[in-house]
Amino acid sequence: MITDKIRHKDIDDAKLQRLVEAALFIADKPLSVQLLKRDFLIEYRISNLRIRDIIIVIQAQYKGRGVELNKVASGYRFQTPIALSDDLAHLYKERAPKYSRAILETLALIAYKQPITRGEIEDIRGVGVSSQIIKTLTDRNWIKTVGQKEVPGRPVLYASTQGFLDYFSLTSLDQLPELMPMADFTR
DSSP: OOOOOOOBBBBOOHHHOOOHHHHHOOSSSSSSSHIIIISSSSTTTOOHHHHHHHHHHHHHHTTTTTSSSETTEEEEEEEOGGGHHHHHHOOOOOOOOOOOOHHHHHHHHHHOOSEEHHHHHHHSSSOOOOOHHHHHHHHHHHHHEEEESSSOOOEEEEEHHHHHHTTTTOOSSSGGGOOOGGGGGOO
């Protein structure tokens, strides 16, 4: 059996930095170190650590500029700093969709209490959760099913996704703001 071997080439830091920067600019989603290596740098002999070091250099070069290289849950992406968002908002042709309070409450409960069932969400909210709410959150790739609870009826368990973290520029759930005590909501 004959196997084709990829012949790996060496690459200098300047070219590596240009390739990583270009890949991150043209990508339509955040790129992890592994994805950069697998999809853009496959023909080069390069370690994950070296790619991380180049990313740190790029981050430093873009710090405080009109775009910054930020880490989100599924990798790295260029984005505008939050401090500029009000000034740039008029450039967006499409407005971000408005989400109902019910959708946002359901999303928050899933993010903070995951894994959680629909019934548990309804118990906390005090009202039913429509199938449309679950469909909307699933279609946005903000939630997913992660199994079934081992109780009678075996209800579906929901959890947030990497897409949720990426959309809200988070690297992990630990970055969610602390919850206010329930007493603060009843006043």
